Structures are given as structure tokens and as C-alpha cells.
Amino acid sequence: MSTILIIGGAGYIGSHVVLEFLNAGHEVSVLDNMSSGQQINLQAQAKFVHGDIQDRMKLKEVFQNHYDAVIHLAALKAAGESMFVPDQYSIQNINGTLNILDAMSKSSCKTFIFSSSAAVYGMPEYLPMDEKHPLQPINYYGFTKLEVERFLGWFDQLKDIKFASLRYFNAAGYDTKKRIKGLEKNPANLLPIILETVMGIRPEMSVFGNDYPTPDGTCIRDYIHVSDLAIAHLKAFESILKTKQSLKLNLATGKGFSVLDMIKATEQVTGQKVNYSITDRREGDPAELYAKADLAKEIMDWEATQSDLENLVRSTWEVYKLNNIEQ
Numbered sequence: 001m002s003t004i005l006i007i008g009g010a011g012y013i014g015s016h017v018v019l020e021f022l023n024a025g026h027e028v029s030v031l032d033n034m035s036s037g038q039q040i041n042l043q044a045q046a047k048f049v050h051g052d053i054q055d056r057m058k059l060k061e062v063f064q065n066h067y068d069a070v071i072h073l074a075a076l077k078a079a080g081e082s083m084f085v086p087d088q089y090s091i092q093n094i095n096g097t098l099n100i101l102d103a104m105s106k107s108s109c110k111t112f113i114f115s116s117s118a119a120v121y122g123m124p125e126y127l128p129m130d131e132k133h134p135l136q137p138i139n140y141y142g143f144t145k146l147e148v149e150r151f152l153g154w155f156d157q158l159k160d161i162k163f164a165s166l167r168y169f170n171a172a173g174y175d176t177k178k179r180i181k182g183l184e185k186n187p188a189n190l191l192p193i194i195l196e197t198v199m200g201i202r203p204e205m206s207v208f209g210n211d212y213p214t215p216d217g218t219c220i221r222d223y224i225h226v227s228d229l230a231i232a233h234l235k236a237f238e239s240i241l242k243t244k245q246s247l248k249l250n251l252a253t254g255k256g257f258s259v260l261d262m263i264k265a266t267e268q269v270t271g272q273k274v275n276y277s278i279t280d281r282r283e284g285d286p287a288e289l290y291a292k293a294d295l296a297k298e299i300m301d302w303e304a305t306q307s308d309l310e311n312l313v314r315s316t317w318e319v320y321k322l323n324n325i326e327q
Contacts, residue, residue, distance in 0.1 A: 003027045003066060004237070005109075007053060007100065008073035009046065010037025013115065013171055015180045016230040017071060018046055024234055031062060032074070038182035053096040059103040069111035069237050072100060075144070078188045079119060080282075082141035093144035098151065105159045111240050112152065112163040113233050118222075118250070118291060120146040120167060123284075128254055129291040131167075138284050149248065156246050164236035164247040169222035169291060171229055173312045174319045183323055190221075190259065191312065194266045195320045197274050205274070207259050209281035214288060220256035222290035225306040225315070235300040252291035253304045261309065269313045 008014040009030030033052040051058040119142030210217040296302040
């Protein structure tokens, strides 16, 4: 059994990561400022510390405990928003991570699992994208993730902090046993927006462009079930323990679903029509974006097993229905 600190563990992805580490028998502590995390997502078996990664004194206090690994998911993540408030993204994503690394450097903890992003790659030069793809972010959010990866390389070299930088594609879905019930506040991702439209929370949704060179004219993205992502964090930790080597890995399915695929699947699962309108393309949206995760399979025997379209939609719909009943 290891002791794990999960920063951002009350959030959407973080709470699923907490579940996986608890299921594997580890002792888990969650540090969260609850700006987007939710009380309902906290597991009774995990210790909870209310704190902020901008509070260096709090981090110093937290790291007086011994941890075998830190998992960092406390970032701002809306790519579009990052272009308007780069200062906020610099403070939270770059400065916040450096505060954690500084506290780690002064402690006995030498393993760091980082929630990175496919946004480090920018526009695809070839598909499926792999880890050798050029790194040219086209939004400030992606830039912050890439900068942190560069810092991590130095902290590995100078402080012997081994890291896994996990480059996610589009996280979707919920724990199929409904142990995570907190819905994201103000979601920016496609599937929650579709379901908010079904529930009447939104009167309608926009589909940005239907004239792309794809089978149905709408953008194609690589959607990965959040439980698959959570398992990957656990496997990355186990891999670093075993090999003492840092990792930079894609977490993806190798295929994509279009916006209309997601809408049609939601209509089939819910039995309700999705009210949408076609609007202009968004600037910077590539027609297709998907990746391969062969390296994750090779290095840590990970692959997505829960990311079929029906499971992505159904597991999310079940939690939305649960929330609707409880209200």
C-alpha cells in the first residue's frame, strides 16, 4: 500500500482517479480548493484537506506528511477561455504547479503524475497523432501544459522527481457504478452540453460547422472514458515505481466520433430529440483529431476498454438522471 496525494481530487476526472487508487488498496488524501470540485464527489475512505496550490504555506504543511506520489489535476482547462485570460492560466497552471514541485522538492516524495493534454500538439500534421508529433500549441491552455512538461524534465534532472505526463484527449463518461455523482459546473465539453440540452437546462445547442471534410461534415474527436483515464493514472504510478523512468504518453482510443455521432447516440440512449442548430465554424477547430496510444500499451499495458460510444453516453446520462431526481 502506498500513500497518494491527489490534488484536484474532488473534480470530475480527479474523483474517478481517487476511486481507482482506493480500489487498488492505496491510502488516498485529496487536496482541493473546491472551486470546481464538489463535496458529493469526495469518497469517505479518502482524507480531505481544503487548500489551494497558490498557498505555499499550506503546501508546506501538507507535505510534512509522507506521500509516495502526487497526482496533479488542479488546472484551468477551457482552451477558448485561456485566450482571453492568459494571466489566470499562467497563475493557476504554471505557477501553481511550480509551487507543488517546490514543496515536493523539500519532501521525500519523488513521483509526480501530471494531467497534461493533447493540446500540447496543436493542429495535427498527421493522424493518428503519436508522441513524436510536433509540439505547437495553438491556444494558451496548451502552452501552459507544454511549459509544465518542460519544467518536469528539469525537475527530473535536478531533483530526481520522476514524472508521468499523461496527454489526454476528450474525457467523457462517468463511473458505471454511479459512485461519482457530481456534475461539472458550466461544462465546456460536448457530451455534457448535449445532455444539458436534453434535460432542458439549455434551450438548444450549437454545432459549429457541418462542412468539414468528414463523413457527416462535423468535427471528429477522440473521446476517452474517464474511468479508462483513471486506470491509466494508477498504471503510470506503478510503472514509475517499477522502472524509475519518467513517461510522456498519449491516452487515447485511436479513433474518433463526430459531433453528430454523439448527438445521434444520445438520442438513441435517452429516447429524446436533441435540439441543435448548425452555426459557423469556430476558429482553430481541426476537422479531425485523434491519436494512438501504442506507447501506453507497450510501456504500462494500458488501453481504453470502456470508451465505446454507447458506454460514454449511457454512463453520463445515468448520472444526469440521478441529479434530476435528487433535485
